Amino acid sequence: xxxxxxxxxIAKVFFQESREGLDVMESGLLSLGATADSENINTIFRAxxxxxxxxxxxxxxxxxxxxxxxxxxLDEMRNGVRPVTAEAIxxxxxxxDCLREMIAATEAEQPxxxxxxxxxxGDIKHILGEANEAPASVSAPPAAAGNETAxxxxxSEPSGWxxxxxxxxxxxxxxxxxxxxxxxxxxxxxxxxxxxxxxxxPLDALDPESCYLSWNIDITxxxxxxxxxxxxxxxxxxxxxxxxxxxxxxxxxxxAKASAQPQAAAIDAGSAETKAVxxxxxxxxxxxxxxxxxxxxxxxxxxxxxxxxKAAGDSGSIRVATxxxxxxxxxxxxxxxxxxxxxxxxxxxxxxxxxxxxQGLSQLxxxxxxxxxxxxxxxxxxxxxxxxxxxxxxxxxxxxxAKKVELKLSGEGTELDKTVLEKISDPLVHLVxxxxxxxxxxxxxxxxAGKQETGTLELAAFHEGGNIIIxxxxxxxxxxxxxxxxxxxERALVAPDQELTDEQIDNLIFMPxxxxxxxxxxxxxxxxxxxxxxxxxxxxxxxxxxSSKEGLGSTIRIRLPLTLAILDGQLVRVGKEIYIISLLAxxxxxxxARERVNTLVGRTEVFRLRDEYLPVVKLCDQFGVEPDSRSxxxxxxxxxxxxxxxxxxxxxxxxxxxxxxxKSLESNFKSVAGIAGATILGDGxxxxxxxxxGLISSAAKQGAGAVAAHAA
Amino acid sequence: MSTAxxxxxxxxxxxxxxxxxxxxxxxxxxxxxxxxRVQEIKGWDKVTRIPHTPDYVLGVINLRGAxxxxxxxxxxxxxxxxxxxxxxxxxxxxxxTGRDERTVGxxxxxxxxxxxxxxxDAKPPPDVCGTVDTVFxxxxxxxxxxxxxxxxxxxxxxxxxxxxLVPGAEVA
Numbered sequence: 001x002x003x004x005x006x007x008x009x010i011a012k013v014f015f016q017e018s019r020e021g022l023d024v025m026e027s028g029l030l031s032l033g034a035t036a037d038s039e040n041i042n043t044i045f046r047a048x049x050x051x052x053x054x055x056x057x058x059x060x061x062x063x064x065x066x067x068x069x070x071x072x073x074l075d076e077m078r079n080g081v082r083p084v085t086a087e088a089i090x091x092x093x094x095x096x097d098c099l100r101e102m103i104a105a106t107e108a109e110q111p112x113x114x115x116x117x118x119x120x121x122g123d124i125k126h127i128l129g130e131a132n133e134a135p136a137s138v139s140a141p142p143a144a145a146g147n148e149t150a151x152x153x154x155x156s157e158p159s160g161w162x163x164x165x166x167x168x169x170x171x172x173x174x175x176x177x178x179x180x181x182x183x184x185x186x187x188x189x190x191x192x193x194x195x196x197x198x199x200x201x202p203l204d205a206l207d208p209e210s211c212y213l214s215w216n217i218d219i220t221x222x223x224x225x226x227x228x229x230x231x232x233x234x235x236x237x238x239x240x241x242x243x244x245x246x247x248x249x250x251x252x253x254x255x256a257k258a259s260a261q262p263q264a265a266a267i268d269a270g271s272a273e274t275k276a277v278x279x280x281x282x283x284x285x286x287x288x289x290x291x292x293x294x295x296x297x298x299x300x301x302x303x304x305x306x307x308x309x310k311a312a313g314d315s316g317s318i319r320v321a322t323x324x325x326x327x328x329x330x331x332x333x334x335x336x337x338x339x340x341x342x343x344x345x346x347x348x349x350x351x352x353x354x355x356x357x358x359q360g361l362s363q364l365x366x367x368x369x370x371x372x373x374x375x376x377x378x379x380x381x382x383x384x385x386x387x388x389x390x391x392x393x394x395x396x397x398x399x400x401x402a403k404k405v406e407l408k409l410s411g412e413g414t415e416l417d418k419t420v421l422e423k424i425s426d427p428l429v430h431l432v433x434x435x436x437x438x439x440x441x442x443x444x445x446x447x448x449a450g451k452q453e454t455g456t457l458e459l460a461a462f463h464e465g466g467n468i469i470i471x472x473x474x475x476x477x478x479x480x481x482x483x484x485x486x487x488x489x490e491r492a493l494v495a496p497d498q499e500l501t502d503e504q505i506d507n508l509i510f511m512p513x514x515x516x517x518x519x520x521x522x523x524x525x526x527x528x529x530x531x532x533x534x535x536x537x538x539x540x541x542x543x544x545x546x547s548s549k550e551g552l553g554s555t556i557r558i559r560l561p562l563t564l565a566i567l568d569g570q571l572v573r574v575g576k577e578i579y580i581i582s583l584l585a586x587x588x589x590x591x592x593a594r595e596r597v598n599t600l601v602g603r604t605e606v607f608r609l610r611d612e613y614l615p616v617v618k619l620c621d622q623f624g625v626e627p628d629s630r631s632x633x634x635x636x637x638x639x640x641x642x643x644x645x646x647x648x649x650x651x652x653x654x655x656x657x658x659x660x661x662x663k664s665l666e667s668n669f670k671s672v673a674g675i676a677g678a679t680i681l682g683d684g685x686x687x688x689x690x691x692x693x694g695l696i697s698s699a700a701k702q703g704a705g706a707v708a709a710h711a712a
Numbered sequence: 713m714s715t716a717x718x719x720x721x722x723x724x725x726x727x728x729x730x731x732x733x734x735x736x737x738x739x740x741x742x743x744x745x746x747x748x749r750v751q752e753i754k755g756w757d758k759v760t761r762i763p764h765t766p767d768y769v770l771g772v773i774n775l776r777g778a779x780x781x782x783x784x785x786x787x788x789x790x791x792x793x794x795x796x797x798x799x800x801x802x803x804x805x806x807x808x809t810g811r812d813e814r815t816v817g818x819x820x821x822x823x824x825x826x827x828x829x830x831x832x833d834a835k836p837p838p839d840v841c842g843t844v845d846t847v848f849x850x851x852x853x854x855x856x857x858x859x860x861x862x863x864x865x866x867x868x869x870x871x872x873x874x875x876x877l878v879p880g881a882e883v884a
Contacts, residue, residue, distance in 0.1 A: 334777040577761065623763035665762075668814045669772065669781040670873050673764050678772060678779045686760040686772045686779055 014054045015107045016319075019100065021047040023388065026096050029089050030391045038078060044092075045074040051099065055106075062112055063102050069124040070095045076128070091123045093392070159246070160189070160220035161228060166240035171211040178215070184231045189221025218246070322418065325378050329565055332372045333661035333680075339368045340682030376566065377415075383461045383470070384412035386425045390432055390459060397436045404443050404454040405436060411461035416468045419564050420540055424470070427533040427544075431472045431556050432457065434530070439476030439554055449551065451475065468560045475553040479546070481505045506546045506554075510534040538642075538693065540564065541584060567662055569679070569689065571655035572638065575625045578687045579651075580660055580679060585692035587639040587646065589654060594633045607637060607648045614639065614648040617699040619690075622674060628652040642693035649695070662689065674698060730828045735860060736803060736820040739791045743820075744827065744853075744862045751804040751815060753823055756796050768872065773817065775804065782817040783872055794821070809870040816869050827860065829853050834862065 028044040048071045055063035070092060076082035098113075098120050105112050163185075167178065185191045194216045201212065225243065232241055343361050346354055387409050398405040416424075440446075440455035447453055458473040481502060488494040488508045500508075512531040537544045541561045548554035561567075561584065569580040596608045597616070605616040616637065620627035629635065629652070637648040660679035665672060665688075676691035733744035759771030759782050768787035772779050782802060786793050799822035807814050834851035848868040853860045 330777060337774075337777065625761075625763075663777075663779045665772070665779060667812075668779060668816060669762075669769075672762055675762065678760075680774045680777065680779070684774050685758065686774050688760065688762065 011058050014058055015103055018051045018054060018103050021051050022096050022100050026392055027388060029092050030395055032084060032089055041074060041078045045078050048074055060106050063106060066117055066121060069121055073124055073128055088127050091127060095120055159222060161223060162244040162246050163217040164242040165217060166214040167211050168239055169210040172209055181231050185219055188223045188227055189219050191217060191219040193217045320378060328375050332375050335368050336372060337680045339364050341684050344682045379418050380415035381418050381421050382412060383414045383416060386421055386428055387412050387459055393429060393432060394457065401436060402442060403440050405440060406454050406456050408456060408458045414461040414468060416560065416562060417564055420560055423536060423540055427536045430533050435472055435474040439474040441477050468562060470558040472556040478550040478552055478554050479506050479548040484508050503547065506548050565662055566659050569660045570657050572651040573653040573655055574619045574651050575627045577625050580687055580689045581638060582692060585640045585642055587641045589636055589638045592633045592637050614646050615699060616648045616650055617695060618650045640692045640696060642696050645696050647696050647699055730830045733827050733829050733862060735824040735827060737822045737824055738785055738820050742824055742858060742860050744860050745805060745865050747826060749805045749865055751806055754802050756800045756802055756819060778815060780815050780817055782819060784819045788872060805865055807869040808866050809873060827855050
């Protein structure tokens with residue numbers, strides 16, 4: 001099925017909304033396990049219904065058909081006909097997964113996994129106990145409708161149909177072409193269409209783009225209902241369609257003005273009240289009337305139901321394209337630059353004349369800062385977006401591992417930058433899986449250890465000093481320090497005679513290639529876990545640490561910056577150049593005392609800081625700048641730390657500390673070793689931001705190179 | 713010798729096959745770039761140096777909030793460098809490197825003219841020089857009895873920016 005562009009746009013919204021709907025269903029289903037309240041089932045039902053309605057509208061017949069079964073089951077649960085069993089919930093959860101894949105496949109125009117769909121469909125039917133009952137949904141898509149006609153057809157095979165087609169005025173604007181549909185009908189059999197022009201307004205009131213006509217179509221031939229549905233599939237939302245079988249063994253066709261005739265089925269794409277029962281006459285009529293009363297837009301609102309509902313929980317969120325937000329952020333960044341440009345200009349002029357200018361400027365400064373803060377807020381999302389997937393993951397994993405786990409979430413409202421949020425999700429999943437697999441013990445062992453049978457896994461997020469802290473805590477077995485140390489020694493990650501503190505031992509698990517899992521399971525243990533987690537977090541400018549007490553559990557603590565777009569920077573000067581170092585990387589800054597500087601093999605300088613020797617990195621040499629002075633004691637040593645390594649960076653002077661807007665060097669140029677990006681200072685010039693981890697590792701390499709060169 | 717059609721005062725619409733080129737001077741030679749690629753022309757201003765880059769990358773400037781690299785075309789071509797004077801300008805061009813569009817400034821001695829160049833008049837560069845720099849030459853045209861070197865700006869700047877530099881391009 002090919003869409004034109006506009007349609008593809010709308011379909012995109014549908015896919016997005018369906019995914020949200022599935023999330024709603026999933027979280028609803030998971031909480032259903034604990035309490036089977038009807039409001040919850042209703043929520044799940046509505047989400048499923050929206051997906052069905054939407055997919056039928058877009059002609060994704062298989063999605064709609066599949067959802068229909070899910071919806072039927074939910075409907076029966078809602079009405080109390082069907083008990084809410086663990087089996088049913090499990091099946092519905094699997095159906096959610098399946099739907100998610102179907103939607104992804106539909107979006108990517110990939111073939112669907114028919115085997116899985118069929119098997120799940122079978123499961124659902126099994127629960128419904130209606131495997132032999134042909135589902136007869138009025139709005140069922142062609143596939144299901146085919147069944148229906150097969151069922152209904154056995155009773156009365158019509159030899160023709162009378163179709164009453166009353167389109168909405170927008171029909172043509174929605175890019176539908178009645179003549180094309182008629183042409184398709186004609187291919188099914190002999191067709192006569194009578195146009196009904198009674199709705200035509202007088203010429204002066206006529207909107208040439210609107211459709212005022214309706215049609216009575218008589219078509220002869222043994223045509224299954226599904227075929228007709230297929231043709232009208234595209235337009236059925238909001239249009240009034242009636243199909244009346246004519247001739248054959250069908251009951252005598254009612255008069256021409258038949259409006260509530262027997263076996264008339266009103267179809268309506270969004271129709272919520274479709275039941276999985278054969279539409280009796282009365283039902284069909286009732287439906288027709290109900291739908292006639294409810295205007296088309298009532299149906300239209302149905303697919304929007306899921307996100308609205310969700311939004312209610314998120315205190316009214318809006319969907320904004322990240323690109324637009326980024327654009328605003330850039331603009332505000334520039335505003336900030338202009339403002340500081342003006343202030344530094346005002347500083348240079350006689351202050352007596354410019355008191356008012358200064359006042360205005362300070363107001364501008366305040367305004368811009370506030371504006372910037374509020375604009376940055378747009379990018380901020382509550383961490384619940386990342387946390388929401390954990391109930392499901394924990395549910396599935398604990399079943400698989402036969403462990404009893406209670407998941408506690410706290411601080412879900414803590415907001416952090418969208419980019420950070422997206423990149424932290426996977427590492428968090430990894431940590432949670434690890435905690436479940438290695439941390440928490442099976443019930444028997446817990447009882448033996450005198451602990452509660454059910455283990456606790458806590459995910460907490462909170463603010464701490466301009467950073468976001470995310471903690472993953474479990475009350476499991478904790479890390480086996482002896483085993484870790486043994487393993488680390490086996491793999492030569494630690495020197496045999498090296499003494500390590502408990503904390504250092506715990507953090508060894510973040511070393512590349514380290515895994516203590518005795519058996520490689522599909523949950524964890526491939527040895528590519530924790531170091532990747534740490535790298536991802538470091539890439540975000542964050543930091544991860546683990547602390548653990550044997551027998552009592554472990555806590556993994558992740559520290560993340562609030563945002564990636566702005567950085568708290570320390571301006572440093574080397575010669576005539578100004579560089580910016582992230583305050584997060586700076587441990588301290590010290591005046592260098594001559595006696596503390598020593599040279600290694602005559603070249604590499606090291607500095608004794610308390611009981612540690614730090615390699616001295618001269619920025620002037622690294623970046624090829626002419627400094628004020630080459631000797632260490634004339635400058636300042638900025639101690640940087642990254643990846644657990646420390647270096648002292650020699651600069652000529654420390655200047656102001658300020659928040660800077662990070663601009664990428666790559667967007668117009670390329671990445672440069674030792675440089676993380678650029679920013680624009682108050683005077684309009686560009687200053688480069690130093691990539692502290694990069695600088696440290698390249699300094700280490702150069703140091704090694706220098707030693708090698710010296711040796712040679 | 714092909715005939716050339718200077719634009720100066722030419723009222724007639726440019727033929728479909730003709731393109732407009734902005735020309736500039738560099739060490740006595742006249743070069744042309746597709747005018748549709750030129751974003752703006754600005755005076756020379758102080759740049760922020762970037763470490764670990766070839767010498768023809770003078771640094772970056774703030775162009776209305778965007779960080780834009782500035783390349784010295786004389787150094788890029790390995791020509792003798794001169795002190796920047798009053799006519800020294802930065803031509804800001806948009807180039808395609810791979811799928812991305814980048815904005816880059818190039819420092820030239822002076823801007824010269826805008827010419828309509830007929831595609832038919834453009835001659836491929838002679839395959840003699842043996843120097844790598846000719847790969848940046850899209851074509852040669854003769855205009856008012858002068859030779860005009862039309863540059864392939866994407867290649868020139870793309871090559872200067874991406875990490876694999878053309879061997880030999882980095883002339884001291």
